[in-house]
Amino acid sequence: MxxxxxxxxxxxxxxxxxxxxxxxxxxxxxxxxxxxxxxxxxxxxxxxxxxxxxxxxxxxxxxxxxxxxxxxxxxxxxxxxxxxxxxxxxxxxxxxxxxxxxxxxxxxxxxxxxxxxxxxxxxxxxxxxxxxxxxxxxxxxxxxxxxxxxxxxxxxxxxxxxxxxxxxxxxxxDSVAKQHLGRAKSTIDDAQKDKAKDKAPKSLALAEGKYNQTMKLIAQDPRNTAAISRTAEDATREADHLAEVMSKVNAGNSEALVLQNERQQRMITNLRGENKSQEQELAQAGEQLEVAKQQEAELARQQALTQAADKIRRELRPNEAEVFTQDGKVMVRLKGLNFASGKSTLTPKNKALLQRVETALNDVPAAKIEVQGHTDSTGKAETNQRISEERAKSVQRQLIANGASSDKVDAIGLGDERPISNNGTAAGRAQNRRIDLVIEPTIQE
Structure with missing residues (x-):
């Protein structure tokens, strides 16, 4: 060199x-x-x-x-x-x-x-x-x-x-050693002064071994920071453990008894950890079971809803009603029930259709039926709102007269807010002057 x-x-x-x-x-x-x-x-x-x-x-x-x-x-x-x-x-x-x-x-x-x-x-x-x-x-x-x-x-x-x-x-x-091992060295020095070689030789040997291992790494390459940090943490941990053992030995215990007690505590901790892990697994399994139950219940509700819609659909002709499910309910769009513009009176034909609707509903226990009245966009909004309410109430009264429970049938007017066809044509306006029945079936859980 x-x-x-x-x-x-x-x-x-x-x-x-x-x-x-x-x-x-x-x-x-x-x-x-x-x-x-x-x-x-x-x-x-x-x-x-x-x-x-x-x-x-x-x-x-x-x-x-x-x-x-x-x-x-x-x-x-x-x-x-x-x-x-x-x-x-x-x-x-x-x-x-x-x-x-x-x-x-x-x-x-x-x-x-x-x-x-x-x-x-x-x-x-x-x-x-x-x-x-x-x-x-x-x-x-x-x-x-x-x-x-x-x-x-x-x-x-x-x-x-x-x-x-x-x-x-x-x-x-020296600087790297002091920075990474300062606390460990001070702790080991204090223990040595307190006769750790006689009182806790095993713990002292472990602490000195980790310390010397780190010093060897520093001597080989003081710039290998990652490796030095890892071993220095181990050395500091062992030095702290030595201090704990010395404290218990000075209180009247032998090192062998202290170390045996630590082993027992570790066994208990490990068992608790295993039990906790098992509990977590069981809890997770329980959560998965609950999710499966919820999914199964939702599937059953969907199937029941579909079956209810099918039953109603079989009783009514396609030109009389369109039946489908929407938002967890059965929607019956009464295509065959038409009103003259500005009118809410039910014709004999309308009443006959509602009778068949009531017959269809007998096979589908309903928790609630909402009669929704709709109009076209002809005229003022206030007038359309009033007419839609009158039409809904006319149908409500007829359903109750046909045997529906009065506490289960509500009526609401929505005016011209929800058109289903083009209000620019006569045919479209006729379709928009309609009644929708929103049925909430009673589904057995």
């Missing part, structure tokens, strides 16, 4: 050349005096923030600091209300330092590739917060190395680079 690392440094150095960071920046691009200083300062602040996000402050610290210094001067000039020319000059210097820093960062990235990768992993693991003192020391060591690299000296990088990589890798592993 040492040889490969050295070769990488030498190749990068020859490719980039050795240019230090001193005095004014090179390749300064002037900003037109017509530009708005406030806008240019704001834009440069964004550029500085982007550079920091790319770790320029670490990879090319001198250039980055120079860029920040020139930007602050520009802000001071602005506050002192100096000329736009002077302000924009400082802004252009800041941008030039950033450009120079970007070039140097590229050199450092190539030269210090392993270090930056190791540092990035430690950052993601939360090392700056979890190990702040150690992190600051590492950052100071890295800054010294990167300064040497950007100034063209590879000696420090060559000597200290491998150690820095190892240090960043280790602090990454």
């Amino acid at each position: 040492q040889s490969r690392y050295t070769n990488l440094l030498i190749a990068s150095a020859f490719a980039a050349g050795f240019i230090g960071c001193a005095g004014k920046p090179t390749n300064v691009t002037s900003i037109p005096n017509s530009a708005d200083p406030a806008v240019e300062i704001s834009r440069t602040e964004e550029m500085v923030n982007e550079a920091r996000a790319k770790q320029m402050n670490v990879l090319s610290p001198d250039n980055f600091k120079s860029a920040e210094r020139e930007l602050e001067k520009a802000k001071d000039y602005q506050a002192d209300k100096k000329s736009a020319e002077k302000i924009l000059e400082r802004v252009s210097y800041s941008r030039a330092w950033l450009q120079q820093g970007e070039n140097k960062s590229d050199i450092s990235k190539k030269t210090l590739g392993e270090i930056t990768d190791a540092r990035s992993g430690a950052l993601k693991a939360g090392a700056p917060n979890l190990y702040s003192k150690e992190w600051k020391k590492l950052e100071n060591r890295l800054e010294n190395v990167t300064k040497d690299v950007e100034n063209g000296s590879l000696t420090a990088a060559e000597k200290k680079g491998p150690d820095l990589v190892a240090a960043y890798r280790q602090i990454e592993r």
Whole structure:
């Protein structure tokens, strides 16, 4: 690794050349005096923030600091209300330092590739917060190395680079372990201090085994977050269990008795779970049976309804009535019962038809019969409504006279609201002047 690392440094150095960071920046691009200083300062602040996000402050610290210094001067000039020319000059210097820093960062990235990768992993693991003192020391060591690299000296990088990589890798592993296993370690340490090795050796061994398994995963690959999280959860769970066992042992129980009681509790819980599962299956079967019963009852109702319609249909001729089922009821449309326009009087022919209707209904026990009167659209709506009610009541009285129970027969007028044919023709209007019987049969459940 040492040889490969050295070769990488030498190749990068020859490719980039050795240019230090001193005095004014090179390749300064002037900003037109017509530009708005406030806008240019704001834009440069964004550029500085982007550079920091790319770790320029670490990879090319001198250039980055120079860029920040020139930007602050520009802000001071602005506050002192100096000329736009002077302000924009400082802004252009800041941008030039950033450009120079970007070039140097590229050199450092190539030269210090392993270090930056190791540092990035430690950052993601939360090392700056979890190990702040150690992190600051590492950052100071890295800054010294990167300064040497950007100034063209590879000696420090060559000597200290491998150690820095190892240090960043280790602090990454330590941070991952602390983040995922902090609680488990603290719990196990407390148990060990409380002589868990003597009081609860089995529980301690299980907790330590899960903990060591997770530590091994972290040592192999601290960035395998999914696997580490899973095993860390197991380790924390076993550590918590150890604490529970220790609490019961300290209360006067033996570990063997505590573990035996836990096994019994698990057996009871499993049995309860099985019973609950069986109860759920039975409940589900009961629900399915209830649905089947409801479906069967609905089928029986539909069959009874169809049979009732068939019985009525057999007693009446097609030109006298149209019989069908609708919305759980039997509809009898009395085609042979016609009224003159504007009239509600029943003719002898109409009465004879209603007698046959009553005879047909004798075979179909009805819970309710609704007589609906309808008119054509000729005339005013109020008049049509009145006539439809009178026609319905005429039929109601005749059905009762023929033997229908008065408390089961209702009459309602619907005017011209529900035509079944075209009111634009004489034949259509005649069909719309009609009586519909809506029969609700008594169906045995």
